Amino acid sequence: MAEIERESMEYDVVIVGAGPAGLSAAIKLKQINPDLEVVVLEKGSEVGAHILSGAVLDTAGLDQLLPDWKERGAPIKVGVKKDNFFMLGPHGHLRIPNWPMPKLMSNHGKYIVSMANVCRWMAEQAEALGVEVFPGMSASEIVWDGDRVAGVVAGEFGKNPDGTQGPNYEPGMELRGKYVMLGEGVRGSLAKVVMEKFNLSKDHCPQKFGLGMKEIWEIDPAKHHEGTVTHTMGWPLNGNAGGGSFVYHLENNQVYVGFVVHLNYENPHLYPYMEFQRFKHHPMMADLLDGGKRVAYGARAISEGGWQSIPKLTAPGVVLMGCAAGLVNVPRIKGNHNAMLSGIAAAEAAAAAIKAGRAGDDLVEYEADLRSGPIAKDLKPVRNVKPMWSKWGMFPSLVFGGLDMWTNSLFGFSLFGTLKHGKTDAAATGEAKNFKPIDYPKPDGKLSFDRLTNVSFSFTNHEESQPCHLHLKDPSIPIAVNLPKFDEPAQRYCPAGVYEVIGEGADAKFQINFQNCVHCKTCDIKDPSQNINWTTPQGGDGPNYPNM
Incomplete structure (x- = not known):
């Protein structure tokens, strides 16, 4: 097969991902040196289309990047007024008082936001500085120059389902840079390639993950309390899995209702999406949501490993930022501020290196900054x-x-030292024979909904004529191994109904409905055989989140 010929464009810095990390890096680079050529590539149809977060925002990163963000009209309006923690039982709840909690756990002074809208606003600030922001451009391959990362391939369209070039095939472009910054989010497809090639996780704990699912509800104005933040633990997960919920009251009588399941659960019969739906039937939640309507749904994986799981963050020509680096503070349920701080640190290191005439080397200054600066001060105490x-x-x-x-x-010290994480979340999955199946109530269509109905509220779309972006390393494993051994948990851990087992016995087949994929990456993380490789589909495809 003939090698694909592509046009090439040269930049000083190529940034993959228009999330808080990537946009912060772009803005900071232009603040330091307006003459730098900076491009940001975003696989979503628009900036913000693939951004899903809680979110209660700690503005520490934004205060450093754009201290006049209020005057600039940032969509950050709803300050936290009340902070609630509850332990749930099946029929009741127990309030956990705030006073025993360390100050770092307080949400006062923070803001309830749509990070999708914050990122849209940040993209406007970046473009005003001269940053080129290209949405609908999936970065699908690394461009190598020997053993260094020299750029990425983006904008490849028009492949047939079998991977061959279709009649309207467009080969995409090579966007080359002195440095490439990967801010793809959790388990990014290019970050995986870089981490494997350079063995960046060596001497670090494996990354741990959670699955976060979120709905936006419009509720009865009489029940709406703008600025109220509520977190719960306990029921319905109890001993089956770690995790909990969040309920944030933003403006316009809307609430964010979210549920997180830690992906190190053992019982392969666990169905995270249905745990979320069941949670909404708790009396406390049912009362809040009664008479309201769900207006949006989405899901994404969350990096939960924290300090111990941060890999080496640099390799020749490339750095990892934000959730690609795993910078979420788990007890605070916050990572956006650290994503922004990582982007700022990466930009400062790259700008200084370029000024000194360097290119394509290891930006060790970035790693040193991250492991000794404000991100370290945020993550080490909760490790x-x-x-x-x-x-x-x-x-x-x-x-x-x-x-x-x-x-x-x-x-400034821990009685426990630094505890290590154990096995990966995939390896934590137990065999089906050792666990009882879980009986989940059928969704009622008022408080709880089936997966496919909810996926329609993520406004997900994939061009069906393209190749499936979910690759099985061995197509026989789902039926030959995962089904008899684990009752094929992909049927349940996917929050979008992408994976199905059709038929029984000798007629059983594994079906992938990639059109439903909301790009959460859970399958890439939790598959017990590590047989699924999530790659990026063509640009613009996937969810189209409004204000997640």
């Missing part, structure tokens, strides 16, 4: 909370995790 939960369960982790955060906050 043991997630491994405690994984090893000891919810209640002991509440007690000892709280104690650990207090000693870290007050004295």
Whole structure:
């Protein structure tokens, strides 16, 4: 097959992903040197289309990047007025008082936001500085110059389902840069390639993940309390999995209702999406949502490994930022501020290197900054909370995790040192024969909904004539291995109904409905055989989130 010939464009810095990390890097680069040529590539149909986050925003990163963000009209309006923590049982709830919690856990002074809209606004700020922002451009391949990353291929369209070139094939372009910054989010397809080639996770704990699912509801104005933040733990997950919920009251009588399931659960019969739907039938939630309507749905994986799981962040010509680096503070349920701070740090390192005449080398200054600066100060004090939960369960982790955060906050040390994460989330999956199936109530269509109905509220679309972007390394494994051993959990862990087992016995077939994919990456993470490789589809495809 003849090698594809592509046009090439040269930049100083090529940034993949128009999320908070990528846009912060772009803005900072132009602030430092307006003459730098900077491009941001975004696979969503528009900036923000693939952004899903809680979100209660700590503005620490934005304060550093654009301190006059209020005057610039940032869509950051709803300050947190009330902070609630509840432990749920099947029929009731127990309020956890705020006073025993370390100050770092307080949400006062933070803002309830749509990160999709914040990113749209940040893109406007970047473009005003001269940054080129290209939505609808999937970065599908790394461009190599020997053993260094020299750029990416973006904008390839028109392949047939079998991967051959269709009649309207467009080969895309090579966008080359002195440095490439990967801000693709969790489990990005290019970041995976770079991490594997350079073995960036060596000497670091495996990354841990959660699955976050979110709905936007319009509720009865009498029940709406703008600025209220509520988090819950316990029912319905109880001992089946770690996780919990969030309920954020933003403006216009809307609430964000979200549910997170830690992906290190053992029972392969667990159905995270249905746990979310069941949660909304708790009396506290049912009362809040009664008479309201769901207006949007989405899902994404969350990096939860924290300090121990941050890989080496640089390789020749390339850096990892934001969720690609795994910078979420799990107990605070916040990562956007660290994503922005990582983008700022990467930009400062790259700008200084380019000024010194360097290109394509290892930006070690960025890594040193991240591991000693404000991100380190945010993540190190909470580093043991997630491994405690994984090893000891919810209640002991509440007690000892709280104690650990207090000693870290007050004295700068931990009684526990640095606890390690165990196996990967995929390897944590147990065999079906060792667990009881879980009986989930049928959705009622008022508070709870079936997956496919909800996926329509993510406004997801994929061109069906393109190749499937979900690749099986061995097509026989789902039926030959995963079905008898694990009851093929892809049927349940996917929050969009992408994977199905059709038929029974010798007639069983594994079906991939890639058109439903909301790009959460859970399959790439949780498949017990590690047989699914999530790659980016053609640009513009996937969910089209309004104000997630």
